[in-house]
Amino acid sequence: MKVERIVPAIAVCLLLLGAFSTVYVESSKEKIIQDTIKINDKELEISKIMKSCRDMSIEPEAGGNYEGISLSDMINFSGVKNPAEHRYKILGSDGYSKTVEWNDMNNGIFDIEKRIVIFTNLPKQFWVKDVVEIKVV
Amino acid sequence: MKGMRILAGIILFGSLWGMMECVLGDYLHNQGIWAGAIMTGFMGFGLMAISRRMYGVRGMQLGMGLIAGALKYIHPVGGCMLCSAIAIAFEGAVFEIIWYSPKLNMNRMNWLMKASMGVISGYIIYSAGYVITHILTPVVASAPLYLSDLAGVMPVIFSSATIAGLAGGLTLSAVQIPSDFAMRVTNAKKEIYYPVAYAVSAFCWIGTIILS
Numbered sequence: 001m002k003v004e005r006i007v008p009a010i011a012v013c014l015l016l017l018g019a020f021s022t023v024y025v026e027s028s029k030e031k032i033i034q035d036t037i038k039i040n041d042k043e044l045e046i047s048k049i050m051k052s053c054r055d056m057s058i059e060p061e062a063g064g065n066y067e068g069i070s071l072s073d074m075i076n077f078s079g080v081k082n083p084a085e086h087r088y089k090i091l092g093s094d095g096y097s098k099t100v101e102w103n104d105m106n107n108g109i110f111d112i113e114k115r116i117v118i119f120t121n122l123p124k125q126f127w128v129k130d131v132v133e134i135k136v137v
Numbered sequence: 138m139k140g141m142r143i144l145a146g147i148i149l150f151g152s153l154w155g156m157m158e159c160v161l162g163d164y165l166h167n168q169g170i171w172a173g174a175i176m177t178g179f180m181g182f183g184l185m186a187i188s189r190r191m192y193g194v195r196g197m198q199l200g201m202g203l204i205a206g207a208l209k210y211i212h213p214v215g216g217c218m219l220c221s222a223i224a225i226a227f228e229g230a231v232f233e234i235i236w237y238s239p240k241l242n243m244n245r246m247n248w249l250m251k252a253s254m255g256v257i258s259g260y261i262i263y264s265a266g267y268v269i270t271h272i273l274t275p276v277v278a279s280a281p282l283y284l285s286d287l288a289g290v291m292p293v294i295f296s297s298a299t300i301a302g303l304a305g306g307l308t309l310s311a312v313q314i315p316s317d318f319a320m321r322v323t324n325a326k327k328e329i330y331y332p333v334a335y336a337v338s339a340f341c342w343i344g345t346i347i348l349s
Contacts, residue, residue, distance in 0.1 A: 008249055014260045
């Protein structure tokens, strides 16, 4: 088959892949419930988390100054036993996720207004936006 | 063409690309627009396509990516410097792989081939850059790397790559460089060519750092 026929066919296939992926991402997007966050399969109220967990101010290596609730306190509040022995998968509403260690959780905060996690010691790639759930793995 | 002329061209186009990533890319990122896809499809791929059409030299775009990635990395503010720098540096390499075949000559393509190759280039360059930076950034930064995270994010990558693909198609269709103009620029007198190339490159680096 000629290159002039193959190339447009590949281009169309890629655009179709993109279109189907967009439909998939949009349809599987988890709805953000502003008042709650799911941690360790439990739906927790943000207001209760705010009362029980420390506020922290951090200056990440990636730059800037941020304030939020301590991620490690949130995990402890959710009742995870032996937290240092687990990893934590942070999920955004669009399916973007990052898995981090307990040490990273000790250096991280959750910005309630923007629903973003920020870590002092990790690149911005790990700053998951529109967080809907923190899974314990 | 002499090696030093090509080297000056690599530095010039790479610096322009890097500056645009730092200035326009960060602006788009802060506005919450698909900065990565737009910058890859229009700016990165556009400059690589222009340089390939003007110089017709393979390997040049690999160097451009490295220069642009370096400028992005030293850029003191903005988005994820390390992630972006790694992605940009590899985008040049992916361009070289896609356009390796001598059969794919931009100067001899009809509009359909140009649009199609633009879509393919934009889509694959963006997707590959995204995947590579997801793997290499944790490795470089000594951060945890779990490939299961990458699998989960693939639909997001394929979805946003559509923007890069469409931008690439538009860009390659729009890049029109008359061959006599390209000849005049690339074969300009060395008393003009080198000072202009290095002055513009220096402006990009110094300007980016000062503006930051």
